[in-house]
Amino acid sequence: xxxxxxxxxxxxxxxxxxxxxxxxxxxxxxxxxxxxxxxxxxxxxxxxxxxxxxxxxxxxxxxxxxxxxxxxxxxxxxxxxxxxxxxxxxxxxxxxxxxxxxxxxxxxxxxxxxxxxxxxxxxxxxxxxxxxxxxxxxxxxxxxxxxxxxxxxxxxxxxxxxxxxxxxxxxxxxxxxxxxxxxxxxxxxxxxxxxxxxxxxxxxxxxxxxxxxxxxxxxxxxxxxxxxxxxxxxxxxxxxxxxxxxxxxxxxxxxxxxxxxxxxxxxxxxxxxxxxxxxxxxxxxxxxxxxxxxxxxxxxxxxxxxxxxxxxxxxxxxxxxxxxxxxxxxxxxxxxxxxxxxxxxxxxxxxxxx
Numbered sequence: 219x220x221x222x223x224x225x226x227x228x229x230x231x232x233x234x235x236x237x238x239x240x241x242x243x244x245x246x247x248x249x250x251x252x253x254x255x256x257x258x259x260x261x262x263x264x265x266x267x268x269x270x271x272x273x274x275x276x277x278x279x280x281x282x283x284x285x286x287x288x289x290x291x292x293x294x295x296x297x298x299x300x301x302x303x304x305x306x307x308x309x310x311x312x313x314x315x316x317x318x319x320x321x322x323x324x325x326x327x328x329x330x331x332x333x334x335x336x337x338x339x340x341x342x343x344x345x346x347x348x349x350x351x352x353x354x355x356x357x358x359x360x361x362x363x364x365x366x367x368x369x370x371x372x373x374x375x376x377x378x379x380x381x382x383x384x385x386x387x388x389x390x391x392x393x394x395x396x397x398x399x400x401x402x403x404x405x406x407x408x409x410x411x412x413x414x415x416x417x418x419x420x421x422x423x424x425x426x427x428x429x430x431x432x433x434x435x436x437x438x439x440x441x442x443x444x445x446x447x448x449x450x451x452x453x454x455x456x457x458x459x460x461x462x463x464x465x466x467x468x469x470x471x472x473x474x475x476x477x478x479x480x481x482x483x484x485x486x487x488x489x490x491x492x493x494x495x496x497x498x499x500x501x502x503x504x505x506x507x508x509x510x511x512x513x514x515x516x517x518x519x520x521x522x523x524x525x526x527x528x529x530x531x532x533x534x535x536x537x538x539x540x541x542x543x544x545x546x547x548x549x550x551x552x553x554x555x556x557x558x559x560x561x562x563x564x565x566x567x568x569x570x571x572x
Contacts (some may be wrong), residue, residue: 227353234400240388240396252399258488283479289359289362289363292359292362293349293359295365296326296330296355296356296359297323297326297327300321300322300323300326300329300330300352301322301323301326301355302322302323302350303348304313304321304322304326304345304348305318305319305322307340307342307344307345307348308321308322310341310342310344310345311325311338311340311345312338312339312341313336313337313338313339314337314455315338316455316456316457316460317457320457320460320461320464321338321460323464324454324460324463324464325338326352326356327463327464327467327468328448328463328467329349329352329353329356330353330355330356330357330359330468331356331360331445331446331467331468331471332351332356332357332448333443333448333471334354334446334448334450334465335448335449335450335453335454336448336450336453336488337450337453337454337455337481343452360471360472360475363468363472377546386501402485403480403483403487406480406483406484407477407480407481407484410473410477410480411477413473414470414473414474414477416442416467417444417473418437418440418441418444419468419469420466421436421439421440421443421466421470422436422440423436424436424459424462424466425439425452425454425459428456428458428459429454429455429456429459430461431452435452438452438501439452439453443467443470443471444467444470444471444473444474446471446475456488469486473526474495488534490531493500493532497530497531498527508527509526510525510526512521512525548565549561549562549565550565550566551565551568552564
């Protein structure tokens with residue numbers, strides 16, 4: 219990319235703009251300003267809402283919300299099919315039973331979360347094959363729930379947490395969103411841990427109250443369940459207990475897995491920040507300048523320096539830069555080296571026409 223000056227004149231112009239001079243003829247120092255972020259769709263002026271103008275990007279929360287609804291529908295379909303199938307083979311499942319349909323849904327949940335208490339087990343060829351099919355499809359569905367459903371719940375809790383922290387302050391939605399984005403991983407870990415503790419305490423109290431277990435056995439059962447260990451020596455054996463277990467087991471196992479995922483993300487983010495700090499504080503050498511000199515002209519401009527530092531931080535790669543420049547050239551309809559609304563409209567119209 220750097221050596222191909224003929225194919226990338228716009229990059230050279232971007233990296234090395236003509237220096238400006240003041241009234242005395244001396245070159246002025248360039249000032250770099252932070253670019254404005256893309257406006258939210260509901261804050262755009264009325265004249266920007268036409269169909270022929272630029273499309274608006276959806277907020278990440280609305281995308282998560284849509285994905286969560288889709289996964290929730292898949293979960294309901296899965297449980298519905300599983301309940302019907304296991305209800306039809308209920309006489310081929312042995313163990314302590316309470317109600318045919320309730321036991322079928324309960325067995326479906328215990329299977330998909332891989333808890334496997336052993337209080338209900340398949341006892342025929344058909345029921346065993348059915349359990350095998352549902353355990354694999356259930357694990358795939360759990361993965362989808364981890365990616366979408368738990369994120370949605372935690373995002374909602376983050377908003378409530380930040381609003382509660384600023385309850386007596388006149389803070390708008392934009393300020394709240396900025397604070398969440400700035401401490402996203404920390405908020406996620408905190409909310410996931412808080413929600414997990416609520417589930418653990420709630421499950422322990424329920425088992426001690428309804429299933430008549432001791433506090434120790436109740437806590438033991440909770441731990442065996444949410445970790446999907448499922449020894450089976452203590453479990454949900456009453457009708458009320460299994461109704462509670464249908465919702466609690468699924469939520470508890472997903473919450474624990476999501477909490478560990480957030481802890482891993484937080485640890486990765488901290489290591490990334492340490493790397494960024496090292497890159498920003500290390501001494502610049504001649505070797506660094508040579509590597510940052512993209513067009514090999516002996517000097518390093520501001521944009522070249524930024525690109526080099528971002529590559530060192532691991533935030534972008536040379537391939538990323540090349541792909542971005544290719545997109546820029548595609549959008550630059552009049553080949554002027556700059557982008558305007560007209561360029562984007564014309565380039566998108568030409569793509570639709572072709």
